[in-house]
Amino acid sequence: MLIAAASTIVLAVVVWATVVNTEGWAAVQRFFLDPAIALEYLSKIWDGFLFNLQVLAISVVTVGAVALVIATLRTLRGPVFFPVRIAAAAYTDLFRGLPFVIVLYIVGYGIPTITNTRFPPIVLGVLAITLTYSAYVAEVIRAGIEAVHPSQRLAARALGLGYVQTLGRIVLPQAVRKIAPPLMNDFLSMQKDVGLVSILGAVDAVRAAQNAASQSYNFTPYIVAGVLFILLAIPTIRLTDWYTARLRDREQMGSIV
Template sequence: MSRLLREPGGPADLSEVELGRRAYRRGRQQRSVLVAALSTVAFAVVMWITLANTPGWPRVQETFFSWEHAVRAFPAVAEGFLLNLRVLAIASVLVLIVGLAIALLRTLRGPVFFPIRFLAAAYTDVFRGVPLILVLYLVGFGIPGLRITDDFIPGEVLGTAALVLTYSAYVSEVFRAGIEAVHPSQRLAARAMGLSHAKTLRLVVIPQAVRKVTPALMNDFVALQKDVGLISVLGAVDAVRSAQIATAASFNFTPYVVAGVLFVLLAIPTVRLTDWYTARVRRREQMGAVV
């Protein structure tokens, strides 16, 4: 505590005006949290009463929110969800690698690299323009049709390839924006110190670029978390396909709700982490604005 008081910007260095402002903000924040909690509870109660009093609610509750069918379908859906997690882990790493490589190719200077820049730009334009579901169909049925290998290619492998192709295009543009946001003086200073072009990128430019675009990358990761469920269209028995099988057997849609809940539970920690990191970056950028 004594160390904090001695450090610049600590409570001992703040004026009475700034201390009063901080106390006022804390009070406002506490009141805002209380009002938000009360309004949320009131809204939830009103929505529940309105929904429960609709004529078709009993039928909808039986068809979509049956506890019996949820318990029965959960083991199969959870097992399929593990496949989604494996695909997500592999695809995330590959998307970062491929996306960064494409971004670096698009930032190459000199006319001799024009064909490479053109191909990289064409890649991003095509795969950002084609819907993911079409990429899944083209990759999932087109690659086996080429008969490159006689071995059977699992649907999850083809689905992972389609996800990497699509999301790498988006992530490459995020990386490129971060690289171009680094001030040119950083490059010039690094080259003046004798660093090569490769070392300048690795030690100076890329670390700064990654810090700038981390919130955007985390948002893309959240989107990827839910899109891994689309690999079911290629026959992969993931959470969505398991829910579809259970629904076809029981004529009840509760397994889809179970799969949806699992995907939401997966996304919530990442969303909250993204919000926390974004707020942290904003506070760091506003540091020093004390009176």
């Protein structure tokens, strides 16, 4: 404890000497950390942040459902399912390779153009996120399914369970425990990328911060929006660390003599 306290004090002194006690720190405070501007525009940025939360909440459900279907299609066995496996693999390759910004432009401006219909930004944002992140999550789920030992499937089939029953009752429960940490990391990435839906014209936290910055000639609103996203991510980060440590302790239980 003494060593930890001493090293913390040393780090604080170094930060004070190299960052705080410099000529440029006053300018940083004025243009990035102005409390008055933060309080003035907090309500508008918060209203935009609620839009981000709506997109995130809906996308979690749609991404999970689509990714589970794609992962299941990729794990189907037998030559008759070869075209289905190829189609699922092509989907994951396509949307894992496309930058999310390009998907947003294609979905947000391409679909309304070809259909000559105006869609709400929340619909287009959820669609773009679902198309992109279902490819990532599907690969994680597929890896978890294939990590389950084949003897588990054989034992389930020997007991008379069908393919769907084996997948739902035997394979997926074991796979979820293995893939929970990477799924949480994908969820963290999704939390950050919902801020890009401002490209579609939605007044979310990022767009509200942009408008506030243009009005105040100050970058503090961007810091406020960033803090909101960080506060949203911290519980998931801590939960991921806790669950990963728990899995590691469970796997290593009994290994120390």
